[in-house]
Amino acid sequence: MSARLVPVSDAEYTRLASGTPLPVEQTPVWDRFDDVVPGREPWGRLAFYDGTELAALLSLTRVRLPGGLQYLWAKNGPVWVRQATARREHELRSRLAAALRRVDPRVVYVRLHAWHDADDVRPIMQGITYDRTVVVGLDRSEDDIFAAMKQQGRRAIRKALKDDSMVVREETGLPAEAFGELYDVLLETGGRGGYGLHPAERYHQMLSTLGPEHARMFVVRRDGRPLAWVLVTLNDGHAVYSVGASNDEARGSYAMDLLHWRIIQTLHAEGALAYDLAGAGSERYPGLNTLTQFKTKFDKTVIDAPPLRDAPVRPWAYQALLTAQRTRRGARAGLSGLKERAARTEPEA
Incomplete structure (x- = not known):
């Protein structure tokens, strides 16, 4: 045919x-x-x-x-x-x-x-990209969702719930000028992970253009200070962890565990069917293995993804782009190495 x-x-x-x-x-x-x-x-x-x-x-x-x-x-x-x-x-x-x-x-x-x-x-x-992910099924009771988590995940959430200084709120409608303090948390996350970021307005534009039916912002704060946040996209009953950030204070307080649990509770109450945590490590992409350890707290099963x-x-043009990119990366790596050598030879202040 x-x-x-x-x-x-x-x-x-x-x-x-x-x-x-x-x-x-x-x-x-x-x-x-x-x-x-x-x-x-x-x-x-x-x-x-x-x-x-x-x-x-x-x-x-x-x-x-x-x-x-x-x-x-x-x-x-x-x-x-x-x-x-x-x-x-x-x-x-x-x-x-x-x-x-x-x-x-x-x-x-x-x-x-x-x-x-x-x-x-x-x-x-x-x-x-990734070829494995973790999806939390929401088409069951909240008690069943919690019981299906790893013991490690349940323990982390219970500890976080005892910390009255941390509060999770949905802040989907926040104005652009209020996004600055959240972007600072993202800058810290990017610096820790060594990856590049878009300008702050790009993330707020996603919220404002898609609207609350399709993009939601959840933030965990301690004494008013943002510790971590997640931007979730939604459509047809399926939610996806699109962008997230956490600072060092969050990492030591189970803030992200609490944040995802509150997201799961909110989505479940609204009738969503699934929450895709968007990426886990695999043999092909081992750099994501640390994410697997965290995400499988919420569901033990890791599934395949394309x-x-x-x-x-136009293969010749694609190869030219690829060669140019490799040349740029090599130049940046060489410059970084020169800077490191210079730093090692400079006298201490």
Whole structure:
């Protein structure tokens, strides 16, 4: 049977998705956020048919690169209505790449999730991805959710609940100027983990553009001071831990354990079905193993997830971008080494 990739309107996309839970990034709602982020814009939506059957839905964002080049990003997509076999994944990508080569010479690659290794996909050029995650099922009683946690998790939550100085509140509607103190906590987290961050307004824009139906902010404070916070995205009854931060004080007080437990309680009370903690370590991504230790406190089961991949549309241009990136990284590493050597030879103050 032949496969087809068909552009669809927002209304048709929404109709086709009826009965299939979509992550918010794969809905027209996400366009609101893309519209305000510099260098990004909504690209469009596609339906993939395997023969006569709808097999997958795909919503794409255009991301501009230096020199006028671009890539398309399907964050948390495609969404598979039928089983994502290796053949179906390859058929979708090959048809998308062929169409882009015909209509848009600026697009160098497509970034999307894929369950199967294949010759036409590469590890992502930059960023963090994962192929395992922890999902807390919320379609059961709160007592059952708590009982299913690891003993270590239950113990941490009980200890945190005894600390009256820590209070968790939802602060979804906080104004932009109030986000500064939360961003300071994120800066501390980024410095500790050694990863880059977006400007503060990017995170607040996610809250304000998606609205409280799709993006929520939860904060744990001690005597008014923020210790930790989590931004959660939601759609179709499924919630995802999108961004989080904690300071050193939080790490020694079980603040994050308390924060996630209060999020779970809130989502459960509102009728949500699942809370995805978004990433765990694996053989392929061992750098995330410390996250596994924390996240499996809330559910012992680690499940498979499709990692992000780059699917080159114009392989020669993709290779040129990859080579340029490696050169920049090498230069930065060399500069960092020179600075360290200089610091070791400088006299003490």
